[in-house]
Amino acid sequence: MTTYIIRRLGLSVLVLWGAVTIVFVAIRLAPGDPAQIMLGPSATTQEVQALRTRLGLDQPAPVQYARYLLQVGRLDLGQSLRLNQPALEAIFERVPQTARLAAMALVVAVALSFPMGIAAALRSGSLVDRSISIVSLFGQSTPNFWLGIMLILVFARGLQILPSGGADTWQHLVMPGITLALPLVGILTRLIRSGLLDVLREDYIRTARAKGLAARTIMIRHALLNMLIPVVTVLGLQLGILLGGTVIVESVFAWPGVGRLLVEAIGNRDYPLVQAAILVITTSFVFINLLVDLSYGYLDPRIRLQ
Amino acid sequence: MNTTRRQLLVRVGMLGGVGLLAAACAPSPAAPTAAPAAQPTPPPAKPAATTAPAATTAPAAKPAATAAATTAPAAAATTAPKPAARVPAGELKVALPAKIVALDPHGAQSVEEVLHTSIQHVMETLVKRDPSNNNIVPGLATEWKTPDPMTWTFTLRNGVKYHDGSALTSADVKAVVQRVIDAKGPVAPLFAQVDTVNTPNDSTVEIKTKVPVGTLLASMTLLPMAPASKVNEQGFFNKPIGTGPFKVVSWSPDADLRLEANTEYWGGAPGLKNLTFRFYPEVAPMITALETGEVDFTWRLSPDQLPVLKGNSNIKIETVPGYTYFFVWMNSSREPFTDKRVRQAMAYALDVDKMLNDLLPGVAKRGTAPIASTVFGHAPQTPYTYDPAKAKQLLADAGIRDGFDAGVIWNPGSGPQDRELIQAMISYWNAIGVRIKSQEMERAVWIDNLVKLNWDLDFQTNATTTGDADFTLGRLYHSRANRNGHKNPDLDKLLDDAVATVDQNRRKELYAQANKIIWDDAAGIFPFELLNVYAYRTRVSGFVPSASPVLSFTPVTVS
Numbered sequence: 012m013t014t015y016i017i018r019r020l021g022l023s024v025l026v027l028w029g030a031v032t033i034v035f036v037a038i039r040l041a042p043g044d045p046a047q048i049m050l051g052p053s054a055t056t057q058e059v060q061a062l063r064t065r066l067g068l069d070q071p072a073p074v075q076y077a078r079y080l081l082q083v084g085r086l087d088l089g090q091s092l093r094l095n096q097p098a099l100e101a102i103f104e105r106v107p108q109t110a111r112l113a114a115m116a117l118v119v120a121v122a123l124s125f126p127m128g129i130a131a132a133l134r135s136g137s138l139v140d141r142s143i144s145i146v147s148l149f150g151q152s153t154p155n156f157w158l159g160i161m162l163i164l165v166f167a168r169g170l171q172i173l174p175s176g177g178a179d180t181w182q183h184l185v186m187p188g189i190t191l192a193l194p195l196v197g198i199l200t201r202l203i204r205s206g207l208l209d210v211l212r213e214d215y216i217r218t219a220r221a222k223g224l225a226a227r228t229i230m231i232r233h234a235l236l237n238m239l240i241p242v243v244t245v246l247g248l249q250l251g252i253l254l255g256g257t258v259i260v261e262s263v264f265a266w267p268g269v270g271r272l273l274v275e276a277i278g279n280r281d282y283p284l285v286q287a288a289i290l291v292i293t294t295s296f297v298f299i300n301l302l303v304d305l306s307y308g309y310l311d312p313r314i315r316l317q
Numbered sequence: 318m319n320t321t322r323r324q325l326l327v328r329v330g331m332l333g334g335v336g337l338l339a340a341a342c343a344p345s346p347a348a349p350t351a352a353p354a355a356q357p358t359p360p361p362a363k364p365a366a367t368t369a370p371a372a373t374t375a376p377a378a379k380p381a382a383t384a385a386a387t388t389a390p391a392a393a394a395t396t397a398p399k400p401a402a403r404v405p406a407g408e409l410k411v412a413l414p415a416k417i418v419a420l421d422p423h424g425a426q427s428v429e430e431v432l433h434t435s436i437q438h439v440m441e442t443l444v445k446r447d448p449s450n451n452n453i454v455p456g457l458a459t460e461w462k463t464p465d466p467m468t469w470t471f472t473l474r475n476g477v478k479y480h481d482g483s484a485l486t487s488a489d490v491k492a493v494v495q496r497v498i499d500a501k502g503p504v505a506p507l508f509a510q511v512d513t514v515n516t517p518n519d520s521t522v523e524i525k526t527k528v529p530v531g532t533l534l535a536s537m538t539l540l541p542m543a544p545a546s547k548v549n550e551q552g553f554f555n556k557p558i559g560t561g562p563f564k565v566v567s568w569s570p571d572a573d574l575r576l577e578a579n580t581e582y583w584g585g586a587p588g589l590k591n592l593t594f595r596f597y598p599e600v601a602p603m604i605t606a607l608e609t610g611e612v613d614f615t616w617r618l619s620p621d622q623l624p625v626l627k628g629n630s631n632i633k634i635e636t637v638p639g640y641t642y643f644f645v646w647m648n649s650s651r652e653p654f655t656d657k658r659v660r661q662a663m664a665y666a667l668d669v670d671k672m673l674n675d676l677l678p679g680v681a682k683r684g685t686a687p688i689a690s691t692v693f694g695h696a697p698q699t700p701y702t703y704d705p706a707k708a709k710q711l712l713a714d715a716g717i718r719d720g721f722d723a724g725v726i727w728n729p730g731s732g733p734q735d736r737e738l739i740q741a742m743i744s745y746w747n748a749i750g751v752r753i754k755s756q757e758m759e760r761a762v763w764i765d766n767l768v769k770l771n772w773d774l775d776f777q778t779n780a781t782t783t784g785d786a787d788f789t790l791g792r793l794y795h796s797r798a799n800r801n802g803h804k805n806p807d808l809d810k811l812l813d814d815a816v817a818t819v820d821q822n823r824r825k826e827l828y829a830q831a832n833k834i835i836w837d838d839a840a841g842i843f844p845f846e847l848l849n850v851y852a853y854r855t856r857v858s859g860f861v862p863s864a865s866p867v868l869s870f871t872p873v874t875v876s
Contacts, residue, residue, distance in 0.1 A: 043761025049425050050503050052767050052800075053779070053792050059768075061501050062425075094570060095419055104569060160601060168605045175602040175611065177573075177595065262598050267571030271598070275416075280761050 019304070023297045030293040031083065031286060035076055038277070038285050044068070045092050045280040066092055079286070088290065089283035091276070098287035102269055106291070108178055109268035112260070113253050115188035117246075120195040127196075128203025129230070135208060143200060150197030155256055159190040159263035176265030187264040191256050195249055202245055206238035213237075240307060247303035251296045405578035407875040408591035409857065411435075412603050414617040416596040417574060420565075421554040422541050423497045427504035428782050430866040433539065435574055435594045437867060439480075440541035440559030443471055443490065443522075444534060446784060448863030451691055453534055457485060457542055457560060458522075463819045466529035467512075473520040477583045479544055480558040487516035492545035494524070506792075507536040507783070529817045531824050535693065535785035538867075562587040562871045571596075588859060588874030607632065607852060613875065614853040614860075616868070619733030620680045626852050636679060637862040639849035641780040642689045643681075643732055645725070645742070645842040648773055650802030653721055660839035662711035664701040666749045669844040671703075672741050676734045680850050684843040687790065687835045691864035694786025694815070694828030698836040708749045720750025723773035727756070728763035732778035732847065739776055770802060778847065784865055786828045787816045794835055803840040 046062040047054065063069045070078070082089060088099045124147075131143040166186060167175035174183050210216065211234060219229045258270035269288060276284040415431045422440065426432045437445075443458035458471040477485040491514040498508050510530045515523040524533065542560065547553050556565050562584065563576035576592040595612065597603035604622055606612045608629060618626075626632050647654040647663060654660055669683060685697040712720070727739060743753045753774065758766070766772055781789045791812045796804040808831055815827035835841070851862055859872040 041761070042765045043759075044765060047764055047768060048761050051428065052764050052777075053789075054503060055506065055792070055798060056768075058501070058503070058506055065501060093418055093425065095421070095425065096570075101570065105571060108571075160599075163602055163605060167602070168608065171609055175605045175609070176597055176599075263602070265595075265597050265599070265602060272571070278759065278761060 016305070019301055023301065026297055027290065027293055031079075031290055032076075034286050034289045035079065035282075038280065038282055039072060041277075041280065043280045045282060048279055049093060083290070088287035091284040091287075092281045093276075093279050094281075094284070098283045099291075101272065101284060102288055102291050105267060105269045105272050108266065109254070109257050109261070109270060111178075111184065112187055112191060112257055112266060112268060113250070115184050116191035116195065116253060117250075119188050119192035120199055123192070123196045124199035124203055128200045129207060129235075131200065131204040132207035132211065135204075140204075143204075147197040147200040150193040150195075150200075152197075153193060155190050155194065156259050156263055158193060159186070159260055162186045162190060163263070178266055183264075183266075187260050187266055190263075191253065191260045194256065195253060198245065198249065199242065202242055203238070206241055207234060210234050210238045243303055243306060247300045250299050254292055254296070403586055403588060405580065405586050405588060405590040407589055408593060409589050409614060409870055409873060409875055410593045410595065410612045411870065412606060412612040412615040413594050413596045414603075414615075416571075416598070417568075417594065418570065419554060420557055420568060420574075422539075423493065423504070423548075424500040424502045427497070427500075427502045427539065430780075430782075431594075431596075433541075433867045434869075435576075436541055436557070436559075437561065438563040438576055438592060438870065439557060439561045439565055440543055441561045442539070442541055443473075443537050445538055446863065446865045446867075448861040448865070448869065451693075451784060451864050453538065461534065466819050467526045469524045469526075469533055471522045471524070473522065474583065475520065477560050478581065479560055480564045480579060481544075483544055483546075484519075485542065485560055486519040486545075487522045488519075488545045489542050489548075490514065490522045491516055492548055493540060493542055496548060497540060504536070504539055507532065507539070507788075529819050531816050531819050531821065532783065532785050532787045532791075533819075535783040535788075538865075539783060563589075563592055566591075584871075587871050589870065592870055607854070610854060613857050614851070614870075616849065616851045618680075618850045618852055620677055621734075623679055623850070623852075631855055632852055633855055633857075635851045635860075635862045636848040637864060638682065638689065638691050639780075639847055639864050639866060640689050640692055640782065640784060641732075641778050641847040641849075641866070642684055642843060643735075643738070643776070643778050643845040643847065644684075644687070645844075646775040646801040647839070647841065648770060648775075648802045649804075649840065650770060651773060653715065653717060654723075654773065654802075656715045657838055658711040658715040659717065661701070662708040662715075662749065663746065663751065664839050664842045665704045665708040665711065666751070667701075667742060667745050667842065667844060668703040669700075672738060673845060676737050676741065677845060677847075679848075680733055681845040681847050684846045686832045687794070687841065687843050688781055688786055688832070689846045689864075692781045692784055692786055692789070693821075694790070694825060694832075696825075696829035696832040698832060701839075701842070705745075705749050712749065712751075717750075720752060722752045722754070724754040724756045725774035725776050726758060726763055726766055726772045727776040728760045729757060730760075731776075735776070735778075742776075768800075770799070775801070780866060782866075786831075787812070790828065790831055790835070791816050794831075794840065801840060803835075803838065805834060805838065808834045 044059070044063070046059050046066060046068060050058055050062060067075070079089070088097070090096070091098045091101050094101050127143045127146070131140045134140050163175050163186065166173040173186055174180070177183055216229060216233060219233055254270070257268055258274055260266065261268045261271040262274065269292070273285065273288040276288060413431045413435075415429065417432055417435060418429070419426050420432070420436060422432055422436050442456045444453050444461070445456040446452065447454045455474070457474055457477060459474050461469060461471045463469055471490070473485060473487060473490075479485065494508060494511060494514050498505050498511065510526045510528055512525045512527045515525065517523060526533065543553070543557060547558070556568070558564070560583070562579050562582040564579050566575040566577050568574040574594040578587050578590050580586040597606065600622065603612070603615055604625065607615050607626070610631075623634065626634060645663075647660050649655060649660070673681060673683060683700070685700065686695050688695050690697070725739065725743070727735060729735060739755050743755060746753050767775055779789060792798060793800045794803065794808060795812050796806070796809050811827050811831040811834070815824045815831065818824060836843075849862060849864065849866065851860070853860065856876045857873060858876065859874050860870070861872060863869070
């Protein structure tokens with residue numbers, strides 16, 4: 012187990028290095044100079060040049076890259092060009108907000124998809140099953156920015172029972188949370204339904220029923236737990252997509268999180284901030300998936316023995 | 318064995334679920350949990366012993382000050398008695414059209430309108446603009462002189478204190494000017510010719526320039542003052558202090574900027590107890606928030622949003638001419654725009670009045686010069702009429718028989734209805750045989766192409782942030798700037814002379830000539846000036862709309 016963890020950690024570092032390098036190159040390939048953008052179109056060339064020197068942007072790219080890698084090694088992710096504060100600090104100020112939003116979305120997704128998935132599996136082929144399929148298809152295919160704006164129009168503008176922007180109270184969390192959760196609800200519901208249908212066909216379920224166990228006991232002790240592995244895997248992967256979805260949802264709902272920060276940083280060509288944000292997000296994603304992989308050992312002893 | 322494992326899993330699952338719920342339902346880290354503490358009752362009005370402040374805010378002695386004080390007193394009332402103390406009450410919530418990135422007005426954000434609008438309630442400038450007529454009036458300085466063309470002497474107001482009780486002195490002005498120059502932000506070039514700042518005594522500042530700088534006074538409207546001992550400290554601008562009518566309660570990037578009344582303010586306590594600024598990245602939620610009362614004040618709206626608001630009896634809409642204008646530049650260093658006749662043809666091809674009425678009703682007026690009419694140095698020019706026949710004739714004179722192809726670069730979001738305006742103009746140009754392709758690009762790419770002169774036509778808005786023609790004409794139309802390929806040595810001389818004299822009347826004459834050259838040469842087409850559109854709830858009184866995009870909420874009260 013320990014060698015497994017060490018090997019996985021080593022691979023994770025490789026993945027992170029790859030992500031940082033790709034972003035470093037990609038953001039610099041995009042046309043646009045951060046100093047010029049900060050000073051605006053009316054600045055003179057001398058002013059722009061002075062700012063570039065001050066920000067260290069006039070060094071050749073390989074030099075900047077080497078410097079950056081050394082910095083990251085010291086856990087210093089640089090200073091945001093536009094915000095004039097350490098990039099990591101800027102990101103961590105907003106992580107709690109994005110985490111709140113993601114957590115809410117996960118709670119909503121799990122709370123909705125499990126009952127729906129189970130109901131659909133148990134009444135497979137019926138009207139209930141088909142309606143639930145439609146709902147999950149809707150959730151997976153609706154563009155989140157459209158859904159967000161529709162919710163604002165109905166609940167904030169029309170019925171006036173929920174606030175339209177900002178992040179102060181729990182009411183602010185409702186609409187963004189639902190918007191972010193819906194695609195995940197779609198995917199999870201279908202996965203739970205099909206996973207459960209597979210498991211329910213297994214011999215040991217028939218044995219349990221023959222033994223005379225109550226339906227509820229069968230469901231919880233035998234069926235659900237055995238189909239959790241694919242669900243947990245998907246949840247881990249979906250977390251990455253959830254984090255990506257926060258970018259749009261945060262913009263629509265004026266939610267002060269990391270996603271919005273990243274979008275603005277890219278628009279401003281704020282190199283250190285973009286690199287730092289991608290690094291933080293990639294690290295979270297890699298770490299969560301590492302946890303998911305480790306949890307297989309707990310969920311299924313057969314895997315642990317390998 | 319199986320049972321133990323499952324029990325473990327169930328417990329882990331429950332813990333995880335509880336953890337998620339706790340994380341989701343935890344109060345927001347950024348929101349303050351209690352309303353700001355009640356203000357102590359303000360002290361009675363102090364007797365007017367010292368040179369009491371000129372009330373550049375409307376003389377609202379009564380708490381229930383009413384609307385639009387166009388009678389803002391003129392500069393010289395230095396002995397007016399201090400307005401009777403009023404009790405600040407209520408909260409005003411302002412929606413910002415752009416985000417406040419940092420509270421530091423001296424550095425990289427120094428020309429951001431939203432920053433100046435909010436921060437000038439906390440930190441004040443030596444001089445400011447009277448909203449009703451755009452003239453420069455006293456702020457922290459009560460008078461100023463130019464004993465010789467390269468010296469500006471400011472006399473500071475007596476008795477002004479910062480929020481921490483320390484007194485305003487000339488050393489602060491010196492420190493701030495130096496700071497702006499060192500920060501090398503967009504405002505620094507305005508002070509590039511400053512040689513030394515002397516402080517003969519605590520209430521006198523002497524700024525000496527290397528050459529005469531006619532724009533210095535206008536530039537001082539963008540320089541908020543802070544204590545010399547603290548302004549360069551790390552972290553000062555996370556919660557800055559100043560001399561203004563409001564103090565900072567809290568702010569962090571992406572959270573609201575919350576201000577509360579400074580009851581010790583030299584000009585008398587403001588009418589509002591709390592002033593909050595919040596950024597809405599999307600227009601729809603912002604308008605919704607205005608309609609539901611979540612915010613009280615919005616600005617920079619576009620024409621299509623007005624009809625919805627006009628029908629709402631709780632919302633008032635005001636428009637005044639501003640500093641911002643739309644324009645089309647033609648790259649005079651590229652064929653066929655090297656020929657003045659071609660450029661003029663492009664101008665005659667547009668039906669400006671029709672575009673104004675159909676696309677920008679109520680939010681713009683016809684442009685009459687290369688800068689907006691409220692800017693110092695503006696001089697109205699003869700309009701280019703809508704004359705497609707003349708346009709075709711000019712093209713023929715220039716030797717163009719079958720029209721030509723070109724592109725127009727622009728960045729969505731530069732101004733209201735920009736997409737619709739581009740489409741309209743393209744069809745007008747098409748009618749004279751000029752086939753223009755729309756080249757829409759994101760802001761960073763657009764700026765990149767613009768400064769590299771990698772374009773045929775450019776469509777954008779611009780604002781003359783200082784309210785002085787030099788900021789636009791001097792910086793963008795001089796040959797050394799080479800912003801649009803247009804070079805004219807006579808124009809250069811006019812622009813250089815206009816900035817190098819402190820005689821404001823002479824400057825006006827010079828700019829009048831400069832305006833004419835740019836207009837007649839058709840270096841660009843300047844069809845529209847944007848009006849500043851303000852929409853706010855009727856509970857808000859006392860707001861004076863200004864041409865300058867730096868708004869003031871100090872005279873405002875809410876009911």
